[in-house]
Amino acid sequence: MQPTDTDNPEYFHKVIDCQYACPAHTPVPEYIRLISEKRFDEAYRLNWESNVFPGVLGRVCDRPCEPACRRGRVEREPVAICRLKRFCADHRDPATPFLPPVPARKNGKRIALVGGGPASLTVARDLLPLGYTVDLYDDQSQGGGFMRSQLPSFRLPESVLMGEVNTILGMGVHARFNHRVASLKALLAEDYDAIFVGTGAPRGRDLPDLPGRREGDPWIHVGIDWLAGVVFRHVTSIGRRVLVLGGGNTAMDCCRTARRLGGEEVRVVVRSPRAEMKASPWEIEEAEAEDIPILDNHVPQAFVLEDGRLVGMRFTRVRAVYADGRRRLVPTGEEPVFLACDEVLLAVGQLNAFPWIEADAGIDFTPQGLPVLDPLTLQSTVGRVFFGGDAAFGPRNIITAVAHGHEAAISIDLFCRGRSLDERPAPRVDLAGQKMGVHDWLYDNRVVETGRQAVATVAKHKTLRDRLLEVELGFDREVGQAEAARCLNCDVQTVFRAAECIECDACADACPESCISFVDNGSEEELRTRLRAPARNLGQSLYVSPPLGTGRVMVKDENLCLHCGVCSERCPTSAWEMQKFLYHSAQAGQV
Structure with a gap:
């Protein structure tokens, strides 16, 4: 195998299983660490920057992060990532400002959003700080889209939903509620610089x-x-x-x-x-x-x-x-x-339904009734019309709609600036050393054996009598802290420096999971069978070093690693270093 290119930001990103599985790539371990430090406002802001609706998603997200959670491979239950998202929303100080500034002087570009759901609101949230004028059209009386019309209040209280929706609307969206768009051609004639369609799958x-x-x-x-x-x-x-x-x-x-x-x-x-x-x-x-x-x-x-x-x-x-x-x-x-x-x-x-898009408007559709789109840019066959959320590829979920909103906002910004839509900004990444002393770290590297914390609920006889009464009460501070401690800090990476290694094998001997091996190189298929513990999870990469002094290579199975730092503590030459890897997905306006 060729040496692993750890300069490629996607390598360490993939190691952070939860963040990699999240369509919006929320920095999960970082916000959980902030929770464990009782920095709830910062944890909320980090969530908001990525997934836009922490209080909503902390209640109703489909949780693609949790099946991917490394804790679920160590023991039966993953970290309660979703409920911790709600935890930081419940315990933050609402008076703490976190919104980006929106310029009073606009950039002269007008954007129309059709639909008031999570995809459209994410586009608005990303473009308003860049000086765009944003008009939103929706046939409901308030924003939220299907989050408002289809999610029952015993799961998602209206106050929580509207609080986060109105935060975005309050940034300067020109909302035209109770307004059903009847014609795409008429909207195109209004000389909007770009139009985003986020009408969901309404049928x-x-x-x-x-x-x-x-x-x-x-x-x-x-x-x-x-x-x-x-x-x-x-x-x-x-x-x-x-x-x-x-x-x-x-x-x-x-x-x-x-x-x-x-x-x-x-x-x-x-x-x-x-x-x-x-x-x-x-x-x-x-x-x-x-x-x-x-x-x-x-x-x-x-x-x-x-x-x-x-x-x-x-x-x-x-x-x-x-x-x-x-x-x-x-x-x-x-x-x-x-x-x-x-x-x-x-x-x-x-099903998707676009009765308001005329056959001669220039939008091509697939035989399944979905718009023909570039899967990355979300641009349709009419250059200034973009789609996202369920309207793009059929019914999915809120967090996917948010991810589409971020990508569409990037595309709209590039389009309005006359740039190629393929010249997308790179993710923002940062590697920071975590060592303070021989056995002291800037993060808590203990692997606790606490089981997944149960969430308190209202008594069944009460909730079944009142459809507006939320069933789950969320974590209190003590339970939330205990659950946050279960995170294995998958974003703190084991960075190996081959030039410093003396091949003493101390790290391999000390590793509690037997995930480090020093072996002769070979093909990946064959190499996976010769490690201290066979690397059977093909979905996880092998970290392979350049050839060492004896001709062997260091191979680490990323699937097994607990990020505990024992390898770095045991190494006499500091060939291993624990470095926190922060990965922030690109957003509109980044250079």
Whole structure:
């Protein structure tokens, strides 16, 4: 193998598993370290600069960082990264200023944002400090987009959402609420320098061809529309017996909301095996904790009506068969299953819809109805029109929408300055030594054995009576500090200097995880088998040194390292050094 190029910022970035997995690349270990030092305001600001909505995401993020967390490979449970994000939002001082200055004198460029959700708000947040004039159009009465219309208040209180949304609007956005954009061509005619489309995936999938669908329409509701009706108080009750079709997070929100609106017997019915449900595991656990059973391997066959009223649904029992990497749902041959119900909520997927974009506006679409975009710049086939969030590539999540917003803001800034959209700014990185003495570090290098901390919740009998009452209470200071201490400081890197190494193997002998080896070089596939501990996780890199004095190379399996610093403490020549690697994703306006 060739020596590892540690000058490439993406190498150490990849080692920080949580940050690398985050679409917005939030510096997770750094903000957790700030929490452990009780510097909550700084932890919040670091989050805000990256993910824009710390209080929101600390409650409802899909948490791609947590399955990647190194602690989850050491023991069963990862660090509660998401809840710590909320922790710094809950415990910061709201009076502490953190917003960047917005110039009173504008740069003469006008930007239109269509949609008031997380992607559009991120674009506004990034462009306003650069002097752009930003107009936002949304058909709702307030900002937030689907975060406001589809996420129930028992998960995300409106005060938390609107607090962070209004922070961005207050930076100088010209918001035009209750304004539905009816024509892209008309918007293009208003001479905006750039237009960003962040309208989400606003149409829920239906089951129009299922027998009984038309006749049962008064008792059958599309999930995302029904959730919006609840939020805007158009829907205040539901039948006693409810079926929710679908296995994603929207289905979990629907069933839990139904319990709070009078549903006593609420069941979730899924086509696929339970293990393949798209809902986050914790969302499923929370639904089951509220006495909502999940029935898997049931394919809907028909809505059943008697005397002109919906009385239930009929399902085919299936089993999953896998062949050639594909799954088929095969009927088991059993009798159809009848499930009685008064109402049905359909949460079987979402679709993009752009009825306001005319066919001759110049925007090309894929056969799936998605805009044809450059995947990096998010530029459409009309040069000054950009897309992001669910409107770009279909339904994803809030943190992905934020990441799109950052990338689109970079593209819009470059476009308005007449620069190539491919000349994107590089990430800001910094390596800083952490040593104070032989055994003293600027970071806490202890590997604590504390288990993941449980979060306090409101009693079930109370929350099921009030859909506005938040279920999770968040960490108090003591619990939050204990959870922060579980972080393994993956951003403190083990930097190896081959010229200083005398090949005494002291570091390899001292390493508690046997992740350091001194061996003859070879191909990566073969080398992974000859280390002190076989490097089986192909998703993690091997850190390979240049040839040492004996011709051997040092190989470190990044998958196993706990960043404890023992190698650096034991080395007699300081060939190992612990250096904190800070990686900040590029944003608009950076040189």
